[in-house]
Structures are given as structure tokens and as C-alpha cells.
Amino acid sequence: MAKIVKIKKGLDIPVAGSPSSHLTNHRPDSVAVTPDDFPGYHWRPIAKPGDNVVTGTPLFQAKEDDDIKLVSPVSGTVDAITRGDRRHIINMSVKVNHNSNKCVNIELPKSIPAPSPNNDRSRRFDNPVWMEFQAQARAALKNAGLWALLRQRPFDVVPGAETIPDNIFITAFDSAPNAPDLMRDLEKADIYKGIEVLDALTYGHLYIGTNPEHTHELEIVANQKAIVTTFRGPHPAGNVGPQIAALNPIAKGQTYWTLDIRTLAAIGYLFNTNELNFETIIAVSGPEVNNPHLVKTIHGADIRTILKDFELGDAPEKRTVSGNVLTGYTVDARDGYLRYPYRQISVIEEGQNVDEFMGWASLSTRKYSVKRMLPAGLFRLKHDFHFDSRLLGGHRAMILSGELDSVFPFDIYPEYLLKATIVNNYEKMENLGIYEVAPEDFALPEFVDTSKEPLQQIIRDGLERLRLDQ
Amino acid sequence: MSKKNKLKERIDQIKPHFEKGGKFASFHSVFEGFYTFLFTPDETSSSGVHIHDANDTKRTMITVVIALLPCCLFGMWNIGYQHSLATGLADMNVWQMFLYGLLAVLPMIITSYIVGLGIEFIFAQLRGHEIQEGFLVSGLLIPMICPVDTPCWMIAVAVAFAVIFAKEVFGGTGFNFINVALTARAFLFFAYPSKMSGDNVFVSLSGTPAIDAFSGATPLAEVAQLSTESVHLTAINGEPLSWMDMFWGFNAGSWGETSIFCILIGMVILLIAGIASWRIIISAVGGALAMGWLAHTFATPLYPVSMVSPVHQFCLGGLAFAIVFMATDPVTACHTNTGKWIYGFLVGAVAIIIRCYNTGFPEGAMLSVLLMNCFAPLIDWCVVERNISRRRRRIVYRKDSTL
DSSP states (O other), rough: OOEEEEEEEEOOOOOOOOOOEEEEOOSSSSSEEOOOGSSSSSSOOOOOOEEEOOOOOOEEEEEOOTTTTTEOSSSSEEEEEEEEEGEEEEEEEEETTTTOBBEEEEEEEEOOOOOOOGGGGGGGGGGGHHHHHHHHHHHHHHHOOOGGEEEEEETTTTTTTTOOSSEEEEOOOOOOOOOOOTTTTOOOOHHHHHHHHHHHSSSOOOOEEEEEEHHHHHHHHTSSSEEEEEESTTTTTSSSSHHHHHHOOOOOTOOOOEHHHHHHHHHHHHHHHOOOOOEEEEEEETBBBSEEEEEEEEBBBHHHHHHTTTTTTSSSEEEEESSSSTTOEEEEEEEEBOOOOEEEEEEEEOOOOOOBTTTTGGOOOOSSOSSSTHHHHHTTTOSBBOOOBBBSSSSOOOOSSSGGGGGGOSSSSSHHHHHHHHTTOOHHHHHTTTTGGOOOGGGGHHHHTTOOOOOOHHHHHHHHHHHHOO | HHHHHHHHHHHHHHHHHTTTTTGGGGGHHHHHHHHHHOOOOOOOOOOOOOOSSSSOOHHHHHHHHHHHHHHHHHHHHHHHHHHHHHTTTTTTOOHHHHHEEEEHHHHHHHHHHHHHHHHHHHOOOHTTTTOOTTTHHHHHHHTTTTTTTTOOHHHHHHHIIIIIIGGGGSSTTOOOSSSSHHHHHHHHHHHHHHHHHHSSSSSOOOTOOOOOOOOOHHHHHHHHHHHHOOOOEEEEOOOOOOHHHHHHHSOOOOOOOOOOOHHHHHHHHHHHHSSSHHHHHHHHHHHHHHHHHHHHOBBBBTBGGGSSSTGGGGGSHHHHHHHIITOOOOTTSOSSSSHHHHHHHHHHHHHHHHHHHOTTOOHHHHHHHHHHHHHHHHHHHHHHHHHHHHHHHHHOOOOOOOO
């Protein structure tokens, strides 16, 4: 039986526009790879506009390590490299050739070695057969561009080329507002293969965190090769951060890999079929989408053609977010692209021209707050709320104590960690647990923060400084 | 709808004058303060989360002010009531009493707000920050914990001292380590002791001669002068005063803090709103009861306050008020949950210790909270250190990092 962990601290924000399970197919006109979505490396473009590419052709190469690549998720022609300030590359777009579904040939290891007697895991790292498999599998992941889809903690970046993870955490559900079901239409064979491959690459274990709905299914698929744990409770139960904190917290000096189950299935698909599959199922949702539902599309697909099938609300100015409303990026609805690792597009009202007279005194039941100072919080209203992107307050110093803790399911004092991060006290940051967190873990604290501070940015900057100074 | 849009349009028209380079750029913070008071700021999120909880600091501080209102309104009435007792004017009705009290304290409240907010405005402008709302609460608290006869100039000096030296020098609301309102009170207490304690400051007579039996002592002062083993209290007109009377607040004292009933209403509001920490309140009450019980068990006429039963201690002086409104100040109390339990307990216990065994000070609650404010960072430090050492102890089982 899978262990059940109940996440108590958290919050399910009732954002209007949750997606129905209706699924449509989408064929993008163009896709783009955004190097900023793959932090931890500097990316050098190795394809030029006009080049013909197939699925898996490298578009970018890491300056730090030539083996790590970002690949084209489709076949087509490289359209343009968009640059921003100081020639910083924003993305490389590829015009899709719908008539071709060719894929580069990736050299795969022949077969997974038989487990050593007594299933002694430690033997894997001194047994030549296993070590050869590991080297080949790692090379295959790097060549196929799947390595870049992994994340490592500490620092929440693409794993270093030489790292061996102490444990690997996989989340099989997304608990963010209006998120899609990650397990939708996944092949069990792919999941199992992915588990087998990743299991061979870690010193420790493979942990899969799932919601109660899929526990049974995953337990059968994993077949004891991974530790399946059921997580109950509100968001962020589906984030890997709290799952790690609940099962096996990171100690200093350890490296964990994290990914979601769809990336795991993509890895399994590669090893099963020797082909690459960058298809994904996204939810198009949010208060400004009138017919929110799921869409099957491709990583990096252009937002314009995705949104063509949707009726949008009549707010004068809308904000399109690639990702959920807590951690996603604002993108342009006309020439923006789906960003990684998000499997969601949210559309909300921008709201900067809303006139709200003395909003701080409002008794409206349409304003959402977890605090019982507003009717929504006092009466625990659960109807759908029509959020817009306003801060609804001014920037202040941290005043209320304990409000961040209430949605932060870690054995960490967020307020102290944030303060240490703001003043760049590295020793304190380490001591207080900076290695265990990613910016996304601070999304809910940032949402409830009365002082309206950009907490995720503070953590992201702190992690980046720490990483670069190492 | 259209009307308020027009108002906003008008304000938006004059807005450029207050921005950098405008005619009134030096009033930018003040303008910003009033603007955001009238209209919810339309700044949208630029990084991180795209949606925000609707609560902000304005709402938070106003909720605290609402929680203070029962005490405040009752206190005003009580000033009039005490006046009628002291002068023997039996024909004052409820509204006359209230009006008398209102007029007595209004200058104090206005002075406190003008001085405090003025300083806040100046500092916000100097720093280029928005105006912080913290003083909305402190500005009302300060008059409420002073005797009704405190001259306005004293309030002004105390407020200026507290706001500048307890708050602004450290960076403003959120950075202060001691409670601003209690700092003002402590300043007055040590700078002008004759106006802050004794028998002549807690009842407003305003020139009317008092009746013969009049004694302006507060119940706490009475208890402190007891020489018999049994505790019998009298109201200011010499009539007996029951503990129940003191629960409702019909006694003399600093005008905002006499009614335990109104303090309880405020406590319920603060707890429901989630601003005050229930941990601090429970542990402070526990601390006061424990220490009160200990003192009462070893009661001696040498220290008369120790003869009061632990429960009755709450009806005396400003203990209950300090626990609900001062000790729970989220900025100056402990920030960790474990710390809050320790902090609260010590606030209650130290208040009773000072009250019982230090005959130099009539009330211990103020000093106790200020003392514990100073210790709160240390308590938090210990709690956070425990978390750190727990993290250090995690075993790293990694065997070999070479590939």
C-alpha cells in the first residue's frame, strides 16, 4: 500500500474558469524554444534561420557543456531568432512542416542490465555493466534534449552535466489552480520504461507523488521500482517541493532531480520507440476564458493559434499567462509561445483601469481573501472568483507574522529565509534551508502576503547568486 | 459609478504635479497616501504570482482600529460616569456622560494623530516610500492608555519621541522592535510621573468641586495600599466596588482599558480576523494565572497585590488590555509559533511579578510587554537555531560523487 501523506498547510485558490475534461487537438503553425526556460546554462544557438530541422535537431547548445542541448520539438524550418535587450536571445522559432514527422536518430543503450543479486543498489556504481548503461542513458537524454527538461534541487536549474542524483522525485499531478490532469492519455509502458531508466541513474530511490485518483494505477505500473506516495490536501501538494520535504528532505551536499510524470513518459517513449514525442496536454483556463478545456499540443506551441479555438471574455485588457496564475510567465497573446515547464495557459483580466473606491473597506463577496477580514475569508466562500492582476495593496515591510507559514508546508521558517536572502547572508540562507526550496514553493506565500512583496523573485535571485558564487 | 470615476479623473489630472519634477513633488508621499486611501492602487503584478489576496495593510490596520472601538467608546462614556460620581452630579444621562468623555479625549486623539501621522508623512517622503498605516493603530492606542487628564502637549511630545525613536530610526513600521504605543506611555511615565500616576489624574473633574468622599485612586492603587488581609475595593465616591463592576469597567483608570468586557469584544474581533495570535493570548493568560496563583499562595501584607486572587488580577490595571492589544502586536512579538508560546507566557508572568513585588511601579503590564519585546528576537533566535541544528543533523548518505 502506498503511503499517504496529508499536506495541511496550503490553499486551493478558487480561480474561475476551471477546464472541462473535453480535449481538442491543436496543430501549431510555429513553435519556439525559449532558452530562459532552462536556467543553469548559457545557451548558444547552433541552428540558423532557414535551416531545415526535424524533431530532435539541436537548436541550442549549452556553453558550459556541449553535450547538453535544446532540441526542436517539431519538424520544420527555423524561422527566426528573436533577441531582446543587449542581444539577449528571447527565443528561436520554428515554422512547422505538417507533412513531416521525422525524428533524429538517438543512440540508445541496448538494454537495461539485470539487477544485481539481492537488488543491491550500491553495486550499480561500481559494476562496469551498469556504469556503461548509465553513461549511455545519460548521453541519450542529453542528445534528445530531454536532459534539459529535468530540474535539479538545489537551485531549481537544469541538472549539471556530471551530477548523479541522490534521489529523483516525480510528481504525477498538478495541484495549481485550474491545472490539467497530468496523467491524461499517458501510456503505461512509457511510464514504466521511464521509471526503469531513471531508477538506474540515481544513488537513491525514485519517488512518485500522486493524488489518490491515480495511486492504484501508478503502483501497478511502477511495480516496486519506485516509491509511490499519495498526497492529499490543498495546493502545493502537487509540487515536488513539499513532496520532497515530506518524504526525504534534501541535506546540504545532496542533489535531487525533479520532473513531472509527462516528462518521465517522454523519456520512456524515447527508450521504448527510439523516437521523440514533445506532445503535451495543456489546460486553457482562467476567468477570461468562456469555454475552458484541454488541448493536446506541442511544447513551445504558439499561443495565438491555441487561443483561436477559445472564446475569451470581454475584459478590456487581458493578461495571457503561460502557466498557472501563481508561477507562470506573462506572454503576448499574439506572438507569444508556450513556455516550459508549464502545461497551462491562463487568461485573466489585467485590471489596471478598474476604479475601486476605497477598496480596502470593501465588503464585497467577489473579492477573494484567505484572511477573515474580508467576507470571502470570514465565511469561507468557495464560489469561483474573477481575479485580475492587481496587487490590491501597496508594498510594505513584512508586518504580519505567521501568514507565510500558513501556506508553506516545509520545516522552514519562510520569513527568516526571505530576510536572510534579501540581505545576501549566504551562511544563514544555507542554514535556513535555501537548498530545499524553489521559487515556485513561495508562490502561495506571495499570494497571501499582505505586504505584496515579490517573494518568488527574491528566492530566484538568491538561488542564482548562491549558485554563481559556488 | 460615473460620479466616482469623475472624482478619480480629477485626481488623476492633478497627479502629475505630485510626481517627480512637479510643483508639489515634496508632497508625493502624502498625495500617494490619500490617493490609495480613496482608490485601490491599480498597480498590477510584474513578477511572480499574477493574482493577489485582496487583503492589504490598510484593511489590517483598520480592523485593529475597529477592534479598539468598543473599548474606546465605552471609555468615553466611563469618563463622564466617573465625573458624575466624583462631582455628585446624579442627573447626567448616558449621552451627556458620553459627550463629556468624548470632548475630554478628542483633543488627545487629534493631537496624537496629527503629530504621529505628520512624522510618518515626513519620513515617508524622505525615504521615498509610501505612507505606512501602522500609526493608525498606535495613534488611537496612545491616548487610550493615558490618564484622561494628560495634557495634549505631553501626548505630542510622547508621540513624537515614540514614533521617531522606537520606529522611524529603525526603518518604519515592520522594523521596530518595541511597541510604539507602549514606548510613548513609558516615556510619559518616566518623564512626567506626577501626571501619570497618583490619585488625581484618572478622573476628569474639569474644575467642578468633588464630593467629600472622593478619592481618585484606581482599584490597582487601592490594592497596592491595602494593609488588611481581605481585599475590599471602593469606587471613587467611596461606595463599594465589586469585581463584576470592574469586569464591566465602571472604575477609574487609564480611560481605554478599564472594561474587560470591551477588551474581550476586541479580542474576539482580532482573533477572528487572524491578526492577534491566539497562542500569545492563551499563553499570556496562562502565564499571568500561574504567576498570580503562585503570588496568591504565598500572599503577604508586605506585598498587598499578591493578596488578589489570580483571576481578579485581570480586572486590575491594564493587564488585560496589554495582553490583547500590546503583546499581540505582530511586529514586536515573537514571529515563530513556538516563540509565541514562550513570549506570551513570560509577558503574563512578568507583568504579575512587577505588579506584586515591585512596589515602585503601580502597573507591570507596560514594562512587562516592553521587556519581552526586547527578548522576543532572542526567543525567536533560539527557536530558529533549533530548526537549523535539525537540518544539520540530517545524515548525508552519499557515498562517492565521482562518476
